[in-house]
Amino acid sequence: MGLVAKAFQDIITFSRATAGTYVNSNGYITNSSVLNYLTYSNAPDNAAWTKSNSFVQTNLLTYSQELDNAAWNKLSGGTGVVPVVTANYAVAPDGTLTADRVVFDRGTGTSSADVSYIQQNVTSVSADCTGSFWLRTTDGSTKNITLRVGTATFNYAVTVTGTWTRVSLTGVSPITRIDLLAYGDRGPQVIDLLVWGAQLVQGSVPGDYQATTSAALPVLYADYQGNLRARKLCEAATTASHNVSTSVTVAAGTVYTLSVKLKAAERGFAQVRYENGGSTEFFAANVNLATGAYTTSTFGTPTQTNAVVTMLENGYWLVSISAAASNTTFVTAVFLQSALGTNSYTGDGSSGIYIADAQLNDGSTALAYYDTTQYAYNAPRFDYDPVTLAAKGLLIEEQRANLLLQSNDFATTWTPSRATVTSNAVLSPDGAVTADKLIATAVAGTHRVYQSGITNSGTTTRTLSAYFKAAEYSYAGLMLSDATESDQNRVQWNLATGATTNSPVGTTITLVSSSMQTLSNGWVRCIMTCTVDAAEPSITAWLFVIDNTNASTFTGDGVSGVYAYGAQLETGAFATSYIPTTTSQFTRAADVASVNTLSPWFNAVAGTLYVESIANAASPANQYLATLNDGTTNNRVTLFKATGGTANSRVTAAGVASNPTAPATTIAGITSKVALTFSTAASGVNIYVNGTAGTAVTAAATPAGILRLGLGLDETASTSFLNGHLRRVTFYPRQMTSGEGTALTTL
Amino acid sequence: MTDLYLKFADQTEAEVHLYDFTEVDGALQLTPKYLNTDVLGTLYNVDNTDPENPVYTPLDGWHVNLRVGDYDPALDAFKVNPEPLIWRRVWA
Numbered sequence: 001m002g003l004v005a006k007a008f009q010d011i012i013t014f015s016r017a018t019a020g021t022y023v024n025s026n027g028y029i030t031n032s033s034v035l036n037y038l039t040y041s042n043a044p045d046n047a048a049w050t051k052s053n054s055f056v057q058t059n060l061l062t063y064s065q066e067l068d069n070a071a072w073n074k075l076s077g078g079t080g081v082v083p084v085v086t087a088n089y090a091v092a093p094d095g096t097l098t099a100d101r102v103v104f105d106r107g108t109g110t111s112s113a114d115v116s117y118i119q120q121n122v123t124s125v126s127a128d129c130t131g132s133f134w135l136r137t138t139d140g141s142t143k144n145i146t147l148r149v150g151t152a153t154f155n156y157a158v159t160v161t162g163t164w165t166r167v168s169l170t171g172v173s174p175i176t177r178i179d180l181l182a183y184g185d186r187g188p189q190v191i192d193l194l195v196w197g198a199q200l201v202q203g204s205v206p207g208d209y210q211a212t213t214s215a216a217l218p219v220l221y222a223d224y225q226g227n228l229r230a231r232k233l234c235e236a237a238t239t240a241s242h243n244v245s246t247s248v249t250v251a252a253g254t255v256y257t258l259s260v261k262l263k264a265a266e267r268g269f270a271q272v273r274y275e276n277g278g279s280t281e282f283f284a285a286n287v288n289l290a291t292g293a294y295t296t297s298t299f300g301t302p303t304q305t306n307a308v309v310t311m312l313e314n315g316y317w318l319v320s321i322s323a324a325a326s327n328t329t330f331v332t333a334v335f336l337q338s339a340l341g342t343n344s345y346t347g348d349g350s351s352g353i354y355i356a357d358a359q360l361n362d363g364s365t366a367l368a369y370y371d372t373t374q375y376a377y378n379a380p381r382f383d384y385d386p387v388t389l390a391a392k393g394l395l396i397e398e399q400r401a402n403l404l405l406q407s408n409d410f411a412t413t414w415t416p417s418r419a420t421v422t423s424n425a426v427l428s429p430d431g432a433v434t435a436d437k438l439i440a441t442a443v444a445g446t447h448r449v450y451q452s453g454i455t456n457s458g459t460t461t462r463t464l465s466a467y468f469k470a471a472e473y474s475y476a477g478l479m480l481s482d483a484t485e486s487d488q489n490r491v492q493w494n495l496a497t498g499a500t501t502n503s504p505v506g507t508t509i510t511l512v513s514s515s516m517q518t519l520s521n522g523w524v525r526c527i528m529t530c531t532v533d534a535a536e537p538s539i540t541a542w543l544f545v546i547d548n549t550n551a552s553t554f555t556g557d558g559v560s561g562v563y564a565y566g567a568q569l570e571t572g573a574f575a576t577s578y579i580p581t582t583t584s585q586f587t588r589a590a591d592v593a594s595v596n597t598l599s600p601w602f603n604a605v606a607g608t609l610y611v612e613s614i615a616n617a618a619s620p621a622n623q624y625l626a627t628l629n630d631g632t633t634n635n636r637v638t639l640f641k642a643t644g645g646t647a648n649s650r651v652t653a654a655g656v657a658s659n660p661t662a663p664a665t666t667i668a669g670i671t672s673k674v675a676l677t678f679s680t681a682a683s684g685v686n687i688y689v690n691g692t693a694g695t696a697v698t699a700a701a702t703p704a705g706i707l708r709l710g711l712g713l714d715e716t717a718s719t720s721f722l723n724g725h726l727r728r729v730t731f732y733p734r735q736m737t738s739g740e741g742t743a744l745t746t747l
Numbered sequence: 748m749t750d751l752y753l754k755f756a757d758q759t760e761a762e763v764h765l766y767d768f769t770e771v772d773g774a775l776q777l778t779p780k781y782l783n784t785d786v787l788g789t790l791y792n793v794d795n796t797d798p799e800n801p802v803y804t805p806l807d808g809w810h811v812n813l814r815v816g817d818y819d820p821a822l823d824a825f826k827v828n829p830e831p832l833i834w835r836r837v838w839a
Contacts (some may be wrong), residue, residue: 017748017783017814018839039748039816048748048816374816375748401785401836453793453801484799537803538793585836587785589814718782 009370012711013596014380017589020397021578022381027389027520028431029566029578036370036377037248037256037360038332043373044231044244044355045218053347054242054336057219057232059210060122060129060200061178065092066213067100067195071120078114078184079107085118092196093134093164099196101138104145104182106189114184118195121177125202127237128349129175132168132206134197135160144187148179149200155179157186160193168206175200203234203350223356224261224316230356232265235336235347242347245333247277248360248376250325255304258332259320259366260358261312264289266351269337272319274302277329285309285321286341289353292317295341302326306364316356320366332360380593381577383725386429386519392614393725394593395577396712401587402579403454403569404541409582410436410564414449418556419545421449428565429467429523435565437471440545440556447556452483452540454569459534461512464541465527465575466567467519470495472560477544477552478528480509482536491528492546495562498524501550508533512573513618523565527575529618541569574618576723590721595709602628603733605702606679607637610744612728613712615641617669622714623722625674626729628706629715635703636715639676639687641667641722647674647689651699658685658699665689671727673745678702679735686738691746693738749815750838753825754808758788761809764822783814787836814838 008014016032024030040046045056063069068087076082089101104116131149140162148155150171158167178200182191201207201219210219220228235242250256262270273284281300285307288294294309304324309317336353338345361367370377381395406413408428411421420439428435440447468476474495481488487506491514493499498516512529519525532539545562547554566578579588611625622640625647629636634655642648645668651658658678667674667689675688679702686696711729712722736744755761765784766777787810794802813822 020839375814399783399785453791453795453803455789455791455793455803457788483801538791538801579839584834586839587812587836588839589783592782716778718779 007368008380011595012593014593015375016378016591017375018587019378020381020588021580022383022395023386025384025389026431027384027386029429032381033362033379034376035361035367035379036372037250038246038358039372039374039376041358041372042229042356043218044233044358049244049246052243052245053236053238053240054244055202055234055236057201057203057207057234057352058216059212059219060125060216061120061198062212062214062216064198064212065098065100065196067102067118073119075119076116078111079109080114080116080182080184081105081107083116083118090194099194102193102195104191104193106182106184108189109184111184115181117179117181119177119179120198122175122200125173125175127173127202128170128204129200129202130168130170130204130206131178131200132166132198133180133195134164134166136164136194137162138192138194143191143193145191145193146181146183146186148181150175150177166197166206170204205350207232221354222314224312224314226314230263230354232352233334233336233355234350234352235267237347237349239344239346241335241343243333243335245331247329247331249328250330252325252327254362255322255324255364256330256360256362257320257322257364257366258360259318260334261316261318261356262287262289262334263314263316263354265353267336267338267353269340270353271297271335271337271343272321273333273335274321274323275331275333276326277331278327281326283321283323285319286337287317287319288340289317297341304364318366322364330360332358380591393727395725396591396593396722397576397588398721398723399587399590400570400572400576400579401585402581403571403585404451404567405581405583405585407567407579407581408434408565410438410449410543414451416449417447418443418445419447419449426469426563427521429519435469435563437561438543438545438564439559439561440547440554442556442558444553444555446552447545448542450540450542452538454539454541456532456536456539460532460571461529461573462532462539463527463529463570463572463575464568465525466543467523467525467565468493468495469522469524469563471562473545473547473562475546475548475550476526476562476564477546478526479542479544480528480530480532481540481542482508483538483540487536489530490544490552491526492544492550492552493524493526494550495524503552508536515618529573541567543567573620574616574723592713592717593711594717595711596707598706598709601731601733602706604704604706606681606684606735608675608677608732608734608736608741609637609639610673610675610730610732611639611726612671612673613722614671614725614727615668616723617645619723622720623724624710624712624714624720625722625726626712627710627715628703629710630703630705630707631715633715635705637676637678637703638715639674640720647672647687649676649687651676651678651685651703653699653701653703656700658697660686660697661695662687663689663692663694665692673747675736675741675745677735677741681735684735686741688741688745691742693742749818751813751815751818751822752827752830752834753811753813753822754827755811755825756808758809761811764819764825765811781813781815781818785812785836787812790835812836812838
C-alpha cells in the first residue's frame, strides 16, 4: 500500500471566522493569513454566489431513492388504487440495498382515467427540465409505464425490462412535478417495478445521478483527482453573458490571486475574471478548456496582472489570475464562453462546464487549495515560543474581544496624565517600529495613560495586559479602577525580574492573579486579572510609568520613560493572544478544529487516544484536549484538563460512563502527554498522564456512533476550548497495555 | 459570510432568537444557535466632560453581533438601523 502525503487542510476541518495573531517562527507577533477569502469556495450553487443567466445543475427532487417518503405522493384515479411502496426491497444500480418496490394497480378500468401513480411536486421552474428514474421489473418481465415531466403534454411510455435502465424525459417550462404513472389504456392492470434514483434537473440532459434526502442537492462530478466534488455550471437559454460571481472585501492596492479548476463539458471555453467594485476595471483569462491555450482581456487599467493556466489530471485546468485590487471590493467571476473570448451568446439552457475549488488568496501566485463554507479560511495559528523559537503547536482559543480602542496607538483615544507619548519609537514585538514610548513629565505625581468608560454589568472577571520594554525606566504598571479611582488595583512589575508590587485601594476591584511573559528583544507581556464588583458601573484601564525605585509617584524629566505595545482588556480569567484594535473594539472568533472522516483509521471496538499539549495554566475551567464523540456526551472518548489543572477523561457508551481515576498529575502550563485507552476487556479503560497510570475500570460497552474527533473543544464543538496548544494527536486502533501507556506518555 | 449587528428590545428577546433552550438536570441551558455570537448587551453613551464623574446614558436595546453564513431571515428585522458611523465592536 502506497503512502499518500496529506496536508493539514486535507485531514483537519478548521475554521476561525476572524483574523487572529500568533508568534511566528521568527518570534514576532503577526496576523494570521487569509488563505482563501471566498466563502463556499467549492459550492457555486450556494447563495453566496450570484448566478447570472446561469445555474448549477441540481437534483431538484428530495428523497430521490426513498419513494416511501411523504415527499412522494401516492395517488390514484378511476378504478386505480394507490401504489404500494416497499422500501429498500432490492439491490440498486449502485450495489446498495436501496431500490424500492412499487406496485402500481390501475384496477379493472382500461381508460386513461384509471390510473395509479407516484408524484413529486417541486417549486415551479421557469425552464425546461429533464426528469429521470432507474427502473426494472421485479419479476424480470417486460412492462410499460409512463414517465411525465411537467404538464401532461410531456409524457413518455417507457418499456421496462428485467435489467436496470435509466429512463429520462425533458419537459418544457414551467415545470412543477414529475410522475410515474400506470394508465388503464397503456399497460397491464398490475405493474410491479423496482424504482431508484429519481432526478429532475434544469436543462435537456439528465446529468449524473445525485442522491438526495430532505433537500435538493447539486449534481456532483469527478474532480481532477476523481473525487465527486465538482459542480456543473450551465447556461440559461438567454442571449447574454452566462456567469457565476461573488465578491469579497479586500485591501486596495494589494495583489491577490484568483484560481479555479475548470473542465470542458458541452462548452469548451471559459473566462476567469477579476473585477473591481464599481466595475471600472477588470482583468480576465479566456481559456480553451480543450488545449489550455488562453488569452487575456482587460478593461480600465488593472495593474500587476498575470494569468497562468496549468494542466491537471482528468481533463481539468487550474486557471489563475492575479491583479492588484484597485478598491476594497474584489469581484470573482467565471463566465461560460461559446468561443474563446466570446462571453455574450444565446445559451441553450443546458450546456456547461465543470467547476471546482475557487480560491482567492494573497500574493501573486495560487496557493494550495483551502476549502471553505460560510467563512473565509483564516489560517490556523501554529505558534512559536518568542524566545527559543521552538514550535509550540496549534493554538486553539475561545472567542475573546479586546475592549480597548487604539490598542497600539497610545497617542490616540488614550488620555495622558502627567505623561506624553512618542509614537512608533522603537522596534515592537511585531518586528516593526510600532511601539510607543510613554514618558513621565517633569511634574510630581503619577504618570500614566488611560481609557475610561468601559461599562461593567454584574460581577465580572477582567484581564488587562500590555507589552512593555525597559527604556530609561525598567518598571511599569497596569491598573484597573472605577471612574474616580476610589476603588483601584494596580500591579507594578520589575521588567527585568518579573517581581511585582500590588497596590489595592477599596474593595470592589480585587486582584486574582498577575504574571509576566518574556518575549525576545527585551519585551515582556504584563498581565493582571481582577474581579470587578457589580457595584461598579464602569472601569478604567491604566498603563503606568514607574521609576527605577519602583515608585509610582515621582517627578519625571520629560524624556525618560518605558516602551509600550499592545494593550488589551478582556472579559475572562486569563489573557489570550493579542487582538489589535483601532476605532472599535475587536472580537476574535474561536478556533474550531476537528477530524470528520474517521475512515480508515478509527476502531470503535478498542483504541488509544493520545494527546500532547500545553494547556493554559491560568484557565480555571475545563479545557478539552481531544474528544471522539457522536456530537453528544452520550458516546465519547474524551481527554480534558480539569479545573484543578490535572488531566481527566470521560468514556461514555450509550450514556453509561466508565471513567478511570486519573492520577493527580498537573498538565496545565507545561508540555504534557496524556493517553486514554478503551475496550471492553478487563481493565480496558485507563488514563496515563506524563508516565503515570490512572486506576483502570472495565467498560460493559464501547462508545457507538462516533462521528468525529474534536480537537481542543467539547463534544458540542462550541465550548470548553483548550486555550492552549495542541502539539500531537494520535489514535492507535487498539487498547495499549499499561506498560505501553506509561511508556507512551513518559516525558 | 455576513456580519449582523443586532439590537433586540431586551435580553429575553435576544435569547429567544439566538439560543436553543434545553433542560439539563432540571436547569434550563442555553446553547447559542450561531457559533460566532458576541453579546455586547446594553450600550452606553459616556459623557467624559468630567473624567472623574462620567455620565452614563444607556442606549435602548440589547446588542449582539453575529458573524454567520446562513441565518434565520427573521433576524433581519433586528439589524441596527440606522447604522452608526463607527460600530462599538466589530469582528477582527
